[in-house]
Amino acid sequence: MTEIIEIPYIAGDGTGEDIWNASKEPLEEAVIKAYGGDKRISWIEMLAGEKALEKTGKLIPEETLDTIRRYKTVIKGPLTTPVGGGYRSINVYLRQIFDLYVCVRPIRYFKGLPSPLKRPEKIDMVILRENTEDLYKGIEWKAWTDEAKKVIKFLGEEMGVSLSEDYAIGVKPISKPGTVRFTRWGIDYAIKNKRRSITVVHKGNIMKYTEGGFRDWAYEVAGEYRDYISFSGEEGKILFNDRIADNMFMQAILRPGDYDVLLCPNLNGDYLSDACAGLIGGLGVAPGANIGDNVAIFEPTHGSAPKYAGKDVINPISFLQSAAMMFSYMGLDRASTILTTAIEDTVNEGIMTYDLARQMEGIVPVRCSEFGMEVAKRIKGL
Numbered sequence: 001m002t003e004i005i006e007i008p009y010i011a012g013d014g015t016g017e018d019i020w021n022a023s024k025e026p027l028e029e030a031v032i033k034a035y036g037g038d039k040r041i042s043w044i045e046m047l048a049g050e051k052a053l054e055k056t057g058k059l060i061p062e063e064t065l066d067t068i069r070r071y072k073t074v075i076k077g078p079l080t081t082p083v084g085g086g087y088r089s090i091n092v093y094l095r096q097i098f099d100l101y102v103c104v105r106p107i108r109y110f111k112g113l114p115s116p117l118k119r120p121e122k123i124d125m126v127i128l129r130e131n132t133e134d135l136y137k138g139i140e141w142k143a144w145t146d147e148a149k150k151v152i153k154f155l156g157e158e159m160g161v162s163l164s165e166d167y168a169i170g171v172k173p174i175s176k177p178g179t180v181r182f183t184r185w186g187i188d189y190a191i192k193n194k195r196r197s198i199t200v201v202h203k204g205n206i207m208k209y210t211e212g213g214f215r216d217w218a219y220e221v222a223g224e225y226r227d228y229i230s231f232s233g234e235e236g237k238i239l240f241n242d243r244i245a246d247n248m249f250m251q252a253i254l255r256p257g258d259y260d261v262l263l264c265p266n267l268n269g270d271y272l273s274d275a276c277a278g279l280i281g282g283l284g285v286a287p288g289a290n291i292g293d294n295v296a297i298f299e300p301t302h303g304s305a306p307k308y309a310g311k312d313v314i315n316p317i318s319f320l321q322s323a324a325m326m327f328s329y330m331g332l333d334r335a336s337t338i339l340t341t342a343i344e345d346t347v348n349e350g351i352m353t354y355d356l357a358r359q360m361e362g363i364v365p366v367r368c369s370e371f372g373m374e375v376a377k378r379i380k381g382l
């Protein structure tokens, strides 16, 4: 009897719909191929973002949150946050309410991708970004508001910090418990996935107690894993080290092969993952996942790229690869491998959307939907 695997999805705003339409068939075919038709996907649509606002008057309807709670593993396209829509960002909101404290962003080169580097084949990094703390907590006050003035007054009167009233103020909270659970997750991930090294990426030289704390607490946790981790490069163990964030950006470009798992506070991870995506062709190929102890939401690194919405030109690889990550997470490893192989074969044969084609000589770009069809065709032919 065929096993039906129910997967809830949010198609997403802007180009989300284009990407979803192109991706559905290859995802379904990958599961059919992997299990000889014994397993099939049944999709459950969830509303969020602009579509949800139009249909229900809410950016995130309660029903969507309930479905995520019930199914625990879901995939979503990018969401636009309408200005003045009530949330700072729906994406940040989802990460916070489901406590998705790890953002996993693999940056892996495969043959056929354009890269500005001479030897891109060495690029195989996984950026782990803490997802719930740091400046993304969203604690900030606009300049000249009563709140900002109150904080400035408190800083002056109670803390001996003198600031004029012209400042907007932001707070950067990084906690030990938050850093500890994130680091544990990262080390467990590195052990399970047989990774070579873990590098803490911080700016502790300047922000001594927030980013410096992050670094120190990460080392403390690493110290509990002596059977697996070495601080000096012992053979057979995972090397644990750290780099100051600005240096790490240079290292990622000049010596990406020396780096493997990167453990980052929220903002560093955000910047670094987009920059590193540029090393393997751009945001169109960079997948991601937001993972907590109960819920996992898989989503591309990129946003809704509204200027391309409905034009059927955008690259669906990031979404497809996020789905491949989801398949692995769900124990559907064979489907994940089949999907990844088909994406790589397609690109390697010079079939690619505008974003990659414009970085190459003599490649005529295919449409988003055509790319999806080509991937599906290769899956069927595997």
Ligand code: NAP
Residues within 6 Å of the ligand: 077, 078, 079, 080, 081, 089, 091, 282, 283, 284, 285, 299, 300, 301, 302, 303, 304, 305, 306, 314, 315, 316, 318, 355
């Ligand atoms: P963006 O949507 O990621 O797009 C920035 C640029 O990246 C695009 O103009 C395009 O570059 C390239 N790009 C992005 N996705 C691509 C793809 N699939 N294929 C090829 N190229 C791709 O960033 P944004 O314009 O700053 O943000 C737009 C909206 O998305 C905002 O409302 C933002 O809040 C939201 N957003 C959502 C998420 C999420 O849902 N997780 C994440 C980030 C941003 P070219 O113009 O050079 O072709």
